[in-house]
Amino acid sequence: MKKTVKRYKVFLLLALANIIIGLVVPEIGERSLDLTRVNLMEMLSVLPPIFVLLGLLDVWVDRATMIRYTGKGSGFKGVLISFLLGSAAAGPLYAAFPVAGVMMKKGSSLTNIFIFIGAWSTTKIPMLTFEAASLGLPFTLTRLALSIVGITTIALITQKSLNDQQKEQLYKLHQTQ
Amino acid sequence: MSFFKDREKTKMALKKAWKAFENILPQFLAILVIIGLAFAVLTPEMITKLLGANSGLWGVLAASVVGSITLIPGFVAFPLAAALLKNGAGYMQIAAFVSTLMMVGVVTVPLEMKTFGKRATLVRNISAYVFSLVAALVIGVVLQ
Structure with a gap:
């Protein structure tokens, strides 16, 4: 019980702050509460399938397969698979982090994991069609071309920024979960 | 199955x-x-004012800051961006907003650190931010 309260401390404090603001400036408090509710409902409709998939991925795909396709030395094929995996996803970026955690546990290379994250953030296929419909095809295609280069570059930079010991620590962190 | x-x-x-x-x-x-x-x-009117017509390089910076901090799902963000475009915002500002919105997540940093640790999270977000600015400039020039 005490542990639970501690874990949710920040949330509880923020909720309290929201209530206080609501008492002082009812207008802002009310709107904020409304927005939080709408967002929560929306997230709850998107998140469960992602987490179920994550669970299935963890149970059904064994480590050897994951290493073969996206591990160190999977080369261009691994990059391509990570791009496709990320692009096929749906949902906000923060939902990708736990999936990335499972990929790490299964032995994907860090570069590929960051490519997966980048693809999830930017090149999701449903989002691209929607972007083209709202902002036009030239805008979308220019941005997509830049993003593919950018995502790969960011993945390499992030991976290079960690030394071997830090990488090992990261992998270890996800082994235990 | x-x-x-x-x-x-x-x-x-x-x-x-x-x-x-x-x-x-x-x-x-x-x-x-x-x-x-x-x-x-932060009301929509305020956002429009920040990124509106003739906001120039400051508009790009403001757009990137708003995009980095906020967390709007794409199907809300794109219509918003389209509305901003119609109201006179430039492609450059919109590109900065859209790119940072998708790639940089300031409020989700604590979540990200749980997966990638402090260092990788910071490096990823900072390089994604820099990339978004570069992409915005290129898009602004290409689509003039």
């Missing part, structure tokens, strides 16, 4: 799914409240 193939494994998968979800739930709820508060203060 998974259920019929192996009942035990499916149960385990669901258990893991729940564990992973509960693991991020505290931060997740906190983030939702922060977004609610931020948007209650």
Whole structure:
């Protein structure tokens, strides 16, 4: 019980702050509460399938397969698979982090994991069609071309920024979960 | 499908799914409240003013800051961006907003650190921010 309260401390404090603001400036408090509710409902409709998939991925795909396709030395094929995996996803970026955690546990290379994250953030296929419909095809295609280069570059930079010991620590962190 | 193939494994998968979800739930709820508060203060009119016509390089910077901090789902963000374009915002500002919105997540940093640790999270977000600015400049020039 005490542990639970501690874990949710920040949330509880923020909720309290929201209530206080609501008492002082009812207008802002009310709107904020409304927005939080709408967002929560929306997230709850998107998140469960992602987490179920994550669970299935963890149970059904064994480590050897994951290493073969996206591990160190999977080369261009691994990059391509990570791009496709990320692009096929749906949902906000923060939902990708736990999936990335499972990929790490299964032995994907860090570069590929960051490519997966980048693809999830930017090149999701449903989002691209929607972007083209709202902002036009030239805008979308220019941005997509830049993003593919950018995502790969960011993945390499992030991976290079960690030394071997830090990488090992990261992998270890996800082994235990 | 998974259920019929192996009942035990499916149960385990669901258990893991729940564990992973509960693991991020505290931060997740906190983030939702922060977004609610931020948007209650920051109205659409204010955003339009910030990124509107002739806002120039400052508009690009403002757009990138707003994009980095906020967390708007794409199907809300794109119509908003389209509306901004119609109201005179430039492609450069819009590109900065859209790119940072997708790639940079300031409020989700605590969640990201749980997966990637402090260093990788910071490096990823900073390089994504720099990339978004570069992409915005290129798009602004190409689509003039």
